[in-house]
Amino acid sequence: xxxxxxxxxxxxxxxxxxxxxxxxxxxxxxxxxxxxxxxxxxxxxxxxxxxxxxxxxxxxxxxxxxxxxxxxxxxxxxxxxxxxxxxxxxxxxxxxxxxxxxxxxxxxxxxxxxxxxxxxxxxxxxxxxxxxxxxxxxxxxxxxxxxxxxxxxxxxxxxxxxxxxxxxxxxxxxxxxxxxxxxxxxxxxxxxxxxxxxxxxxxxxxxxxxxxxxxxxxxxxxxxxxxxxxxxxxxxxxxxxx
Amino acid sequence: xxxxxxxxxxxxxxxxxxxxxxxxxxxxxxxxxxxxxxxxxxxxxxxxxxxxx
Numbered sequence: 001x002x003x004x005x006x007x008x009x010x011x012x013x014x015x016x017x018x019x020x021x022x023x024x025x026x027x028x029x030x031x032x033x034x035x036x037x038x039x040x041x042x043x044x045x046x047x048x049x050x051x052x053x054x055x056x057x058x059x060x061x062x063x064x065x066x067x068x069x070x071x072x073x074x075x076x077x078x079x080x081x082x083x084x085x086x087x088x089x090x091x092x093x094x095x096x097x098x099x100x101x102x103x104x105x106x107x108x109x110x111x112x113x114x115x116x117x118x119x120x121x122x123x124x125x126x127x128x129x130x131x132x133x134x135x136x137x138x139x140x141x142x143x144x145x146x147x148x149x150x151x152x153x154x155x156x157x158x159x160x161x162x163x164x165x166x167x168x169x170x171x172x173x174x175x176x177x178x179x180x181x182x183x184x185x186x187x188x189x190x191x192x193x194x195x196x197x198x199x200x201x202x203x204x205x206x207x208x209x210x211x212x213x214x215x216x217x218x219x220x221x222x223x224x225x226x227x228x229x230x231x232x233x234x235x236x237x238x239x240x241x242x
Numbered sequence: 243x244x245x246x247x248x249x250x251x252x253x254x255x256x257x258x259x260x261x262x263x264x265x266x267x268x269x270x271x272x273x274x275x276x277x278x279x280x281x282x283x284x285x286x287x288x289x290x291x292x293x294x295x
Contacts, residue, residue, distance in 0.1 A: 042244050051248040055258045062262070101269050105262055112258040116251055214266065218273045225277030228284045235287035242294060 011087055011227055018220040025217035029210050036206030043199050055113040057203055060188075061211035062105035066134060067169055069099030069215060073141070074166045077159035086230065087223070089155040092162060093145060094222035098215055100138035106131060118182050126175035127183040134172055137165035151230075 036057065046053035073095040079088035110128070111121045122128065141158055148154035171178075176185045188194045194201055248255045 038244075041246065051251045051255060054248075054255055058258060058262045097272075098269060101265050105265050108261055109258040112254045112261075116254050218269055221273045221277050225273070225280050228277065228280035232280055232284040232287050235284065235291055239287065239290060239294070 009085055009087055014087060015224065015227060018224050022217050022220040022224070025213045025220065029213035029217060032206050032210035032213060036203045036210055039203035039206065043203060046200070049117060052113055052116050053200065055109055056200070057207045059106060059109040059113055060204055061208045062102050062109060063131070064208055065211045065215055066099060066103035066106050066131065067172060068212065069095050069102055070134060070137070070162075070165065070169060072219070073099060073162050077162035080155055081159040081163070087227070089159070090223050090226035090230070091219070092155075092159065094219055094226055096138055096141045096145070098218055098222070100135065100142065102211070102215070103131065103135040103138060107135060114182075123182050125181045125183060126179040127172070127181050130168060130172040130175050133168050134165070137161070137168060141165070 040054055040057040043053075045051050073092050076088045076092035076095060079085055080092055107128075110131075114123075115121050141161055144161055145154055145158050148157060175181065176183050187196055188201070188204070196204070
């Protein structure tokens with residue numbers, strides 16, 4: 001019996017798996033998003049926030065995915081650093097631009113929600129600042145990656161940077177508890193259950209699942225591209241030698 | 243009931259959804275193009291290798 005990580009660490013098996021898994025995740029994302037958006041747009045206005053509550057259905061999933069993508073980046077970086085596995089490095093490299101995209105979305109949609117609710121586009125508050133730091137970690141990872149020509153050195157340096165950045169994740173998550181913040185506190189994972197009416201909670205969770213499925217699909221597609229790129233590089237080297 | 247009239251918040255809500263849709267389209271197109279480009283390159287180089295051997 002082969003464990004799931006061992007199964008996926010073989011590039012051939014990974015390519016065979018991702019060939020059908022990527023479109024399946026993509027289709028799942030579309031179905032979940034259509035259902036979540038329908039329920040989100042047919043939900044009543046919030047008694048305090050009015051219609052702006054509908055921004056929550058895209059802001060919260062983007063914010064969660066910004067952290068989830070970084071966890072994936074961190075795990076893949078750890079595996080790449082410890083086991084020097086090329087596929088783990090390809091997975092880490094492929095997660096970074098997607099994570100940066102989700103983090104940018106969390107910042108922009110949060111700003112568009114904050115302006116009518118808080119009266120400001122931005123405030124240097126612990127939650128917002130720590131998410132901005134998360135975005136800068138993604139940018140730094142991609143910049144370092146493209147600055148180093150040596151693939152092995154780039155993998156090692158970027159893996160270390162990614163692992164350092166993991167320290168920021170608890171700060172992002174608990175910043176609203178540790179410091180006074182304009183941002184609202186923990187709502188879905190609050191002690192004693194979610195502090196949100198099911199009419200909002202259900203579409204929100206559907207959208208979170210849709211974003212996760214979309215991330216899964218895009219991540220697999222990008223890892224496949226990275227595997228092809230490395231195969232092309234290897235073939236080019238062999239051709240140059242002959 | 244579906245009601246897409248958001249009154250004074252309309253600009254904020256549609257901007258948030260529009261930017262989200264745009265980012266998803268860009269990420270999807272960029273990922274698919276990246277993968278397709280390198281698949282094509284790898285296959286061409288493999289064919290050249292096979293032709294030489």
